Every structure is written in C-alpha cells, then in structure tokens.
Amino acid sequence: MPNKPAFTLALICLAIFLGALDLTVVSAVLPRVMLDMRVSIDTDLNRAAWVVSGYLLAYTVSMTFMGRLSDLLGRQRVYLICLGIFLVGSALAAAATSLEMLILARVVQAFGAGAMVPISMALAGDLFPPARRALALGVIGAVDTAGWMVGHLYGGVLMRAFDSWRLLFWLNLPIGLVALALTWWGLRGVAQRRDQGGFDWLGALLISASLIAFNIGLAAGGELGATDFYGQRSGPPPYALPLVLLALLLLAAFVWVERRSAHPLIDLHLFQQRSSALACVVNVLVGFTLALAITNVPLFINTRLALQFPTDPDILRRAAWEAGWMLSALTLTMAVAAIPGGALAGRFGPRPPALLGLVLALLGTLLMSRWHTDSTYLTMGLELALTGTGLGLLISPVAEAVMQAATSTQRGSASALVIALRLVGMTAGVASLTLYGVPRQDALRRAGVDNPLVTSDPARFLMDVAAQVVGETFLLGAAALGLALLAAWWMRSSPRVDTSP
Structure with a gap:
C-alpha cells in the first residue's frame, strides 16, 4: 500500500x-x-x-x-x-x-x-x-x-x-x-530512521529527578490537613522546602550538563532568543492558572451540592455531570479561540494576540475569584468562557514564538518543549491547591468558630469557607497571569518569516 x-x-x-x-x-x-x-x-x-x-x-x-x-x-x-x-x-x-x-x-x-x-x-x-x-x-x-x-x-x-x-x-x-x-x-x-549518536542519560536523570522533587515538595503542603478535620500542624513538613531547593539545584545541574553534552536532550539555544524564552515563561504561568481552574470548578460544585443535598445518594453522579458541563465553558472556548489566535499570530506575530489573550484571561480569572455560595451557573459559565477565550488565543502564539527560534531539525523538540512547559505549570498548579488550599481552609474553619452560622446553618458556613478558598486560589492564578502579561509585553512583535528548509 x-x-x-x-x-x-x-x-x-x-x-x-x-x-x-x-x-x-x-x-x-x-x-x-x-x-x-x-x-x-x-x-x-x-x-x-x-x-x-x-x-x-x-x-x-x-x-x-x-x-x-x-x-x-x-x-x-x-x-x-x-x-x-x-x-x-x-x-x-x-x-x-x-x-x-x-x-x-x-x-x-x-x-x-x-x-x-x-x-x-x-x-x-x-x-x-x-x-x-x-x-x-x-x-x-x-x-x-x-x-x-x-x-x-x-x-x-x-x-x-x-x-x-x-x-x-x-x-x-x-x-x-x-x-x-x-x-x-x-x-x-515508513522508513525506520535511527540516529547513531548517544543518549544523555545524566541529563535525563537530572531533569526527571528535578521534576519529581519539585512536585513532591510542593504537594507536601497538603499534609497540613492530614491530622484531622481542622488540622494541627503549624507549617509544612520539614522535607518540603529542602525538596523544592533540591529541585532547583538539580535543574541548574541539568542546564550545566546540557551545555556540555554532545547529544543534549534539549537544545538550550531556544532560550537564548528573547521571544522564545519569554514565551516559555508565559506557557508555564498559563499552565499554572489553567490547572487551578480545571481542579477548582469540580471541587466547588461537588462541595456545594454535597452540602446542599447531604442525603441524596445520587449527588456525586449529578455533581460529576454538572462539573463536566460547567468546565466545558472554559475548555470549548479555548479550542474555538485557538483558531483566530493562530490567524492573528500569523499576521501580526505572536505578541499582539498573546497580550490580548492574557488581558481577557486575567479579567476572567479576577471575576472568578469573586465566586460565592450563591453564584449561579450562568455567571460562572460566562466568566469561565471569558477566561477560556483568553487562554485559547494564547495557544498558537506561544508555540509560534518558540518555533521561531527553532531550526527545521528542532521543530519536534521545540513543540514537545511547549507542551512540557505547560504541563510543568499545571503540575505546580495542582500541587498549590494542597499547599495553600488545605491549610487555608483549616485556618478559616478555626477562625470562624464564633460565627453564628456554625450553629444555625453549618452547611452554609462550610460552603462560605470553601468559596473563599476557591476565590483566593483564583487570585493566585490572576497573579500568575499578571506576570505572564509582563513577559508577553517584552516579546518581539515581528511576524514570522520562515526561510528554513
């Protein structure tokens, strides 16, 4: 054939x-x-x-x-x-x-x-x-x-x-x-093509160990709530900070090894061009915010429905259904917006659509930080759609900025780098929910012991606490998008002219 x-x-x-x-x-x-x-x-x-x-x-x-x-x-x-x-x-x-x-x-x-x-x-x-x-x-x-x-x-x-x-x-x-x-x-x-070069085992070991240490170190914050309902620890476990520092050290060692390797896993020249390096920063920060939204929305909806209908045996099934459809307001708008984002990047260069997308995503995330116990699905859906539109506009410009720095023989590794960096940000975002969210929830529950709702309407009190924590974590996402906006501002705005074979 x-x-x-x-x-x-x-x-x-x-x-x-x-x-x-x-x-x-x-x-x-x-x-x-x-x-x-x-x-x-x-x-x-x-x-x-x-x-x-x-x-x-x-x-x-x-x-x-x-x-x-x-x-x-x-x-x-x-x-x-x-x-x-x-x-x-x-x-x-x-x-x-x-x-x-x-x-x-x-x-x-x-x-x-x-x-x-x-x-x-x-x-x-x-x-x-x-x-x-x-x-x-x-x-x-x-x-x-x-x-x-x-x-x-x-x-x-x-x-x-x-x-x-x-x-x-x-x-x-x-x-x-x-x-x-x-x-x-x-x-x-398809013809089998094999490179006769070597494999950078040391580089692979260092980058893998760095990612593992980074993730475990951040996720350790979740153990603040591991003792009981309110938590009894005053701070993260003692190994959390050392693991994060070890991750940074291993990353530095990886960079040192890659600069001297005859067959590097990642061509570090991609980071020597300003637009490419800043696009990588934007991608990590966007992944961080995206993970917060993808994880926060089901938690918010599940918590609210479970507290409102504690005796309903079908409530988890209903919550999964409603959370899935609500998150589609974010993700489907991302998919749709990626198309004009690519067209704009091709015509004007990566910087203008990246800036527009970040402004819209930042506005949407700030609005989501105001969610409360009585927020309607219509309000939540519109704000998620605004955020998704902004994030979707970013997909192609960020990839384009990295691809501009790559030669024809580096396009595969450059594309993989784009996806990998977004996932690094998402990993950090998921870990931050336990690092920040769990102890913050425990602190608010303890601080609200004198709140009249504790006795008159405990479900409402717990939902108010959950909504506040969700709002505060969305503010973390907004802060990340603010930093990404600054990075995108310094990207070069010239459109791509690809003359490589």
Missing part, C-alpha cells in the same frame, strides 16, 4: 488523543473515587491529589527524554511500545483496589502517554515534506490539547450515564488495541 501521510497522522493522533484524555478525565470523578476508596476529602485530599498530579508528573517526565530515545531505537517501535505501556496502566487503574494502586497505575499510564507526544512529532518529520511539516506538528499539538481539554467532560458524561469511574479506564482497552493495530499497519511503509 502506498504511504498516505495524512491517514497515518490521523492514526497516530487517535492514540495521542486517548492518552491526553486521561490527563484530566478523573477531575470530574475524583470525589467518587475518594468515596469508593474510603478516602476522606477533609483529611486525605493530599493523597488523592496524586491521582491527578502523579499522572501530570509522569506525563511530563516521559516527554522530556523518550523522544530522543526513539531517535536511537526507532520511532515506530518505541511509539508502539509506549502505547502498550499506556494500555497496561489503564487495565491496572480499572482493577485498582486501593488509592495507592490507582496512583501507581496512573503513573504507568502517563509514562506511555506522555512519551507518545514527542515521538509522534518526530514521526511527522519523517512522514511530511518540509513545506507541510509545521502544519502536521500543529495538528498533533492541537489534538493533544483537545484531549486533555475535554477529558473532564468525557468523565462527567460517563459518570452520569453509568455511575462507574472504572469504566473510564476499561474503555481505553478496546479503543487502544484498535489504535495499536491500525497504527502498526499505518507505519509499516
């Missing part, structure tokens, strides 16, 4: 979409998972958060070095192996009998799923001529983004229909096996 690059790309994207879907699929069903696993939302939220943050971390770590490994061993082979790893993780997650087993299964899933993204970008370079390569890379990035954007809605719909979070993982198996067979078939005619 003659090679049909567009058809092969579609097959590759099916597996990428499936892996990205699982990045956020549990956000809408996490409360039900915690209930089934007998995990308290008041005292064990820090452990349950690893169902999300563990996937984010492993997804990002695998992305940093598996692309290079596929250059050495053969991209098709490594891609199919990674898809198989994802399916094994899905089966383990569906059969998990404890929270720890579920977290481990999610890590296995993510290691396979994250690796498929940069490998697929390298495959696109093999499949398409230079004139069509950038478009193919853009399609892969869009599919990856679309997957994690609709994951929460997919989870909410399935929970509403079948009331089973395990089904989310079981369904991966038949879909994934079909994708595995079709992708193997589609890649048969």
